Amino acid sequence: MKQFLLALFLLNSFNLSAQDSQNLSVNFKPTFNGEPLVLTDDEADLSGKDIQIETFRFYISKVELLNGGEIVYEEPNSFHLLDVSNPLSLNLSLNFEFNAQNPITHLKFQIGIDSLTNVSGAFGGDLDPSNGMYWTWQSGYINFKLEGVAAECPARHNRFQFHIGGYQGPYKALQTVSLPVANIEEVNIQLRLEDFMGKINLEETYQVMSPNKISHELAILLPSMFSIVR
Amino acid sequence: MKKWQIIIGVFVMTSLAFTTFENTLFNYPAYFPLPEYKFDNNPLSHEKIELGRALFYDTILSEDNSTSCASCHSPYNAFAHTDHDLSHGIYDQIGTRNAPALFNLAWQNSFMWDGAVNHLDMQALAPITHPKEMNERIENVIQKLQNNPIYPPLFYEAFKDSVVTGEYVLKALSQFQLTLVSDNAKFDQVKRGEATFTEQELNGYALFKHHCNSCHTEPLFSNYEFANNGLPIDSTLNDYGKGAITNYAEDSLLFKVPSLRNLSYTLPYMHDGRFRKLGQVLNHYVEGIHQSPTLSEALKQPIVLNSNEKTDLIAFLLTLNDKSFAFKPEHQFPRDILLPSTGN
Numbered sequence: 001m002k003q004f005l006l007a008l009f010l011l012n013s014f015n016l017s018a019q020d021s022q023n024l025s026v027n028f029k030p031t032f033n034g035e036p037l038v039l040t041d042d043e044a045d046l047s048g049k050d051i052q053i054e055t056f057r058f059y060i061s062k063v064e065l066l067n068g069g070e071i072v073y074e075e076p077n078s079f080h081l082l083d084v085s086n087p088l089s090l091n092l093s094l095n096f097e098f099n100a101q102n103p104i105t106h107l108k109f110q111i112g113i114d115s116l117t118n119v120s121g122a123f124g125g126d127l128d129p130s131n132g133m134y135w136t137w138q139s140g141y142i143n144f145k146l147e148g149v150a151a152e153c154p155a156r157h158n159r160f161q162f163h164i165g166g167y168q169g170p171y172k173a174l175q176t177v178s179l180p181v182a183n184i185e186e187v188n189i190q191l192r193l194e195d196f197m198g199k200i201n202l203e204e205t206y207q208v209m210s211p212n213k214i215s216h217e218l219a220i221l222l223p224s225m226f227s228i229v230r
Numbered sequence: 231m232k233k234w235q236i237i238i239g240v241f242v243m244t245s246l247a248f249t250t251f252e253n254t255l256f257n258y259p260a261y262f263p264l265p266e267y268k269f270d271n272n273p274l275s276h277e278k279i280e281l282g283r284a285l286f287y288d289t290i291l292s293e294d295n296s297t298s299c300a301s302c303h304s305p306y307n308a309f310a311h312t313d314h315d316l317s318h319g320i321y322d323q324i325g326t327r328n329a330p331a332l333f334n335l336a337w338q339n340s341f342m343w344d345g346a347v348n349h350l351d352m353q354a355l356a357p358i359t360h361p362k363e364m365n366e367r368i369e370n371v372i373q374k375l376q377n378n379p380i381y382p383p384l385f386y387e388a389f390k391d392s393v394v395t396g397e398y399v400l401k402a403l404s405q406f407q408l409t410l411v412s413d414n415a416k417f418d419q420v421k422r423g424e425a426t427f428t429e430q431e432l433n434g435y436a437l438f439k440h441h442c443n444s445c446h447t448e449p450l451f452s453n454y455e456f457a458n459n460g461l462p463i464d465s466t467l468n469d470y471g472k473g474a475i476t477n478y479a480e481d482s483l484l485f486k487v488p489s490l491r492n493l494s495y496t497l498p499y500m501h502d503g504r505f506r507k508l509g510q511v512l513n514h515y516v517e518g519i520h521q522s523p524t525l526s527e528a529l530k531q532p533i534v535l536n537s538n539e540k541t542d543l544i545a546f547l548l549t550l551n552d553k554s555f556a557f558k559p560e561h562q563f564p565r566d567i568l569l570p571s572t573g574n
Contacts, residue, residue: 006391043493118348119349120271121351121400121401122269122272123397124396124398128396128397130368130395130399131371132369134352134355137356137359138346138347138475139347
């Protein structure tokens with residue numbers, strides 16, 4: 001018993017002197033034109049508004065913490081389905097060993113699912129193909145899904161649908177985001193939807209649901225939505 | 231190569247072969263190549279295979295409980311759909327392609343005639359959701375299975391979890407289909423020294439090796455790649471195969487090379503079922519090749535066969551019929567699970 005306590009003591013003091021277990025909460029905050037984004041929950045109603053969002057969900061994967069260009073921490077099994085209709089899904093929690101001599105300067109992640117995972121069969125949890133984020137007629141995850149109604153959209157019931165994905169060929173949709181981190185307890189990331197929607201002409205582009213040239217152009221716009229809230 | 235490397239290599243190879251024969255759930259002959267399917271990600275178990283078999287035969291996967299996987303992939307047809315040129319789905323709708331036979335799937339890593347599906351696990355999603363096949367949403371399938379008294383206990387036995395998920399449904403379906411190994415045709419019996427070819431079959435085998443084996447490679451009788459085999463396009467379908475999936479011009483009119491095993495059970499032939507008889511297929515290769523930019527290299531030189539040679543070649547092709555596969559009891563409708571009230 002004495003030996004055990006001694007070992008425990010040594011272990012603790014070693015931990016205290018060198019590294020600390022640190023919890024970083026990463027919170028995604030979707031906004032639209034400066035206001036928190038609110039999804040329409042019943043029949044989309046355009047009265048009094050130009051645009052309404054019904055569905056907004058996307059994958060974040062390969063979450064890493066960096067010191068400059070050096071990886072300090074890689075989240076294991078790092079696949080997250082973020083769904084604006086499920087606020088809990090917008091908060092990630094990273095547990096890592098913090099070492100003051102190797103400070104964290106950046107948070108890096110991918111928007112979407114990598115090609116290896118795309119060709120490796122069925123997975124569960126956030127990657128379960130029954131989450132509505134998998135194409136059935138042609139294999140592949142939908143990295144980013146945004147649906148709603150807009151007055152200017154000429155489609156039936158003014159609906160627009162953006163299902164952005166594709167893991168092979170010239171139209172790979174996977175995107176990388178790297179953001180500066182000053183606080184190792186909490187990082188708040190704003191997702192400004194207007195930075196995506198504002199760059200799309202909804203009179204022409206309103207239904208994108210397969211990997212092609214247009215979906216690739218839209219995928220490239222995605223990282224610009226993400227920024228750190230001071 | 232050093233001597234010890236050879237010794238280790240031989241040891242690894244014999245232990246692999248030994249594993250193959252030891253495994254009672256998935257067997258294949260030593261002259262088959264190693265499977266493509268990564269069994270480590272979905273380890274086989276009797277319970278999962280049986281759950282997959284129940285799902286394969288259950289119409290619960292379709293919107294109106296009318297159509298199962300077996301509706302178009304019947305065991306007696308080597309899991310194809312004899313006599314239907316194009317597949318026949320829900321509400322008597324007709325699709326655009328011939329339902330392919332299902333066997334030796336563990337050796338394949340892309341699926342559908344155009345390669346649209348990249349993994350066996352994901353394949354079932356396409357027919358379940360297709361409006362002309364089963365017209366159902368995977369989310370609804372999961373809900374229906376969860377609410378059905380038969381299934382939660384089966385999922386528990388298989389996955390130690392009675393909560394039905396998409397992953398479990400797809401992995402169980404894969405497991406049953408992985409067990410559909412066709413390796414007991416007369417060809418296989420000759421390979422194993424249990425039978426001998428007739429003179430006509432031997433003659434046909436020589437012709438096969440000369441004219442067919444580069445794409446329909448033995449012992450699986452397909453290289454499972456994609457090729458344009460010179461069929462003129464059917465203007466009622468305008469099907470460009472793999473080209474429509476990848477958008478690459480060099481993939482236009484490429485279709486998956488099917489296996490030549492079990493031809494007597496899997497007619498009609500080709501991606502659109504345009505030929506009902508093997509004679510028509512041979513006539514196509516001899517005199518019907520349609521020239522186009524993506525035509526297979528192997529077909530650019532004409533294939534010359536006289537009528538005796540055609541007869542001999544067909545005699546050989548018939549040695550690839552695996553009757554014991556088509557009638558194997560473990561592959562049939564799971565009466566004890568899906569029809570327990572009959573008491574059988």
